[in-house]
Amino acid sequence: MRVKEEEEFIKLRENMVKNQIISRGIQDKKVIAAMKKVPRHLFVEKSYEDSAYSDYPLPIGFNQTISQPYIVALMTELLELDSNDKVLEIGTGSGYQTAIIAEIAKEIYTIELVKELSERAKKILDSLGYKNIYFKCDDGHKGWPEKAPFNKIIVTAAPRKIPKNLVDQLDYNGIMVMPLGESLYNQTLFRYKKINNNLVKEEICGVAFVPMVTSRKFDEQS
Numbered sequence: 397m398r399v400k401e402e403e404e405f406i407k408l409r410e411n412m413v414k415n416q417i418i419s420r421g422i423q424d425k426k427v428i429a430a431m432k433k434v435p436r437h438l439f440v441e442k443s444y445e446d447s448a449y450s451d452y453p454l455p456i457g458f459n460q461t462i463s464q465p466y467i468v469a470l471m472t473e474l475l476e477l478d479s480n481d482k483v484l485e486i487g488t489g490s491g492y493q494t495a496i497i498a499e500i501a502k503e504i505y506t507i508e509l510v511k512e513l514s515e516r517a518k519k520i521l522d523s524l525g526y527k528n529i530y531f532k533c534d535d536g537h538k539g540w541p542e543k544a545p546f547n548k549i550i551v552t553a554a555p556r557k558i559p560k561n562l563v564d565q566l567d568y569n570g571i572m573v574m575p576l577g578e579s580l581y582n583q584t585l586f587r588y589k590k591i592n593n594n595l596v597k598e599e600i601c602g603v604a605f606v607p608m609v610t611s612r613k614f615d616e617q618s
Contacts, residue, residue: 405437408449412436416451417469424473430499431469436462438520439492458510460606462490463552467603469496474573474587474600475548477501484543484565486536486574487552487608491517497550498526505530505540509609535610539565546570553608554583558595566590575605 413431422428437448439462444454453461463471471493477483481501488494488508494517497504506529508514514533521529532540536551537559544565551562551574558576566572570590577583585600 405435405449409433409436412449412465416466420466420470422466422469422473426477426500427469427472427496430472430496431465433499434492434495435524436465436492438524439490439495439517456490456513458513460489460510460513462492463605468493470600471550471552471573471585472496472500475550475571477548481547482543484540484546484549484562485552486539486550486562488514488517488531489552491521493550493552494529495521495524495526498529501528501548503528503530505532505543505546507532507534507536507540509533509535536608537561537610541565548572550574551608552605554603554605555608558588563590563595568593575603578607 409432413428417428417431437445440448440454441456447454451464453464456462477497477500479502483497483501483504485494485497485504485506488506494504494506511533514531518531539561545567546565547567547570549562549566549572554575554577556578562572568590572588575583575585583603583605585603587598587600588595
């Protein structure tokens, strides 16, 4: 990549953070620094590269999307990450949200149902030098029991109800952020905190995510 192109992408990232992230109330300095650093354009298809830093989601194939930059920043901030956190991500997708978390947390275990997406994300993230990301291709409803418990869990697709396995794998005093809702036009982003083995729910805002499907349903659609 030419130096001029890289400089242009840096300016686009800075403008994205200023106009889409900070202006909407994101204050966590770690999240802001990560959003400024991670090259979002590498996580989209070449044909969408010019729109990589725009204020909307983009398709990445297999009926999946890379989320709007603000939503990525918001969900990351809601996790209240620190450098000691062990994070479970359900829905690797493009790998962009994975990279943002990897910039802050100690470890991130990320699960993707679509093999092609998982392999593509791993290739990109490996090329960027991340050593704290662990990949698995499986049904996200199962979680990753052999690596549990997790301090933080983030779900980047919308299940109809909270998967019990994820609740069980969330550590005491842990935080889980996920959208819920059956319809694309009737979803809500929630943050859950596990206190005394009970989930305390906080409603954040309306969102629109692809549905979280089981491996059986994905096989039926393929």
